[in-house]
Amino acid sequence: MDFSFGARDQVRLLDGGIGTWLASQDEAHAVAPHQACIKNPSLVSSLHQAYARAGAQALQANAWLALHLKEAEAERTVRAAADCLDFALENSEGQPAPARLLSMAPGLGTPPSGKVALLDQLSRFDAVVLETLIDPWQLAWVAWLAEWATIPVAVTLVPDNRPGSWDPADFARRSQRSGAKAVGINCGYEDAPLAAAQAVAAMRQVVPGMILMARPALWDRPAWLAAAKDCVAAGANWVGGCCGCAPEDIEQLAIHLRR
Template sequence: MSRFRDLFDPASPVILDAGWATELQKRGLAPGESPDAWNLARPDDVEAVARSFVEAGAQAILTNTFQGSPLALARVGLDGEARRINEEGARLSRRATGGANVRVLGSIGPTGRRRDLAAEAFTLQAEALAAGGVDALVLETFGDLAEAGTALVAARATGLPVVAAFYFDEASGEPRTADGSSPEAIAQAMAQAGADAVGANCGAGIAGFAEVCRRLASACDLPIWIKPNAGLPTIVDGKAVYETTADAFAAALPELVAAGAAFVGGCCGTSPEFIRALRIAARGRGPAR
């Protein structure tokens, strides 16, 4: 059994949180502004978003640190604050649980930078999230196996369980990461490298995720983590608008669980309403893979 799966009640699926950037944008996050900087500048808003996911029924919530590496924060002149931003992100999500039995998972996104620079950045971020008190680390939206491997080494050094989640583009009709890797190749590589769970997030919408889930599950014995977008957005008056409803999103849950998903939540365009719908859909289901 995966160390990550052991953090949760065996009754599955475990319902995750929703789109952090989507909710922060509702509170005034401007295009191009660093969401992670809000951990210091607007902590009350960050905690409120985390609390909204808890109140909606999420059994695990992320930290507001997806682009909290010093390399990403250097673009807004905050690389020197990276450690504090990550520690505060962990503490804000932890405080938002209000003592409830909700796990806090530290979010780490890709850097797209050279391996030596990325390794140092991932190490700082993972150590700071661990110091802030997260229960596990989540590598999100990775598209390159080599970079994910570098991040996984840094994350595993903390001793915490680690989830590795990838972005699969299905534009060609076949799900592939940016470096051309298939779901099977991703699952096998991450299992061999010591990940505690593997999965997919973001993407063009929930419709294609069952197939990706099945293929990930067929290639490894790790729990599968699934966090799709609410479809692709259209831009209306300068804002991203997603047409997928919470009920339509949650209607896909049985197929995802049948495909092997043990953890299901939402990415871009999803909200606490989506989490409530997923919790309703999950009621009465037996243990997942």
């Protein structure tokens, strides 16, 4: 899949939350949801299938904390997450195959000086998304991935319009210079509910030619649906959900966007 994600004038549907949904099904997954791919792969695959049935055109692998782990464990986690996606899509007959995304948070501290084992698994995905950035120093991880990854890199900011937060326009410019092929937002803060669309609008102003992704968090479905629609109006090309979002919410978003 080309990281143009299709025509710029099209709006496409991402999936929703992974970790929060897994925790809602089994409290054992609340602290380390990425381990569910190893300990309960059928549960993870069932979630991917549910998002695909809801209309998601891209699915994210459950490997969010992989870059926080030691090298061997990180590679094992990404491999297991890819296996869960493979199983889900092999058993989703009659549906167009969604794009496969590897979504990860930036690691702790500085990135490695070269290639690490988990990068060998990237050929199983269409793109890698470095998400939940909140500070400029984390862009070192974007540059590292852009150098070593064999697939395109996207990067998303936690939107925050409170004083002292990272300016989304600056984030977008720096991300582009660091090698990102797409930018956007994911998650958010309950006391900054309008930040998602504001951030997307600011990014669209400074990187008019880039694909923008939006995954606002869900605390209240009507407000989340409105935020997602506002993100599209602000220039997002791909829209979905983050923490708190479940397959039924993505299904409602698909209906909402068709209106």
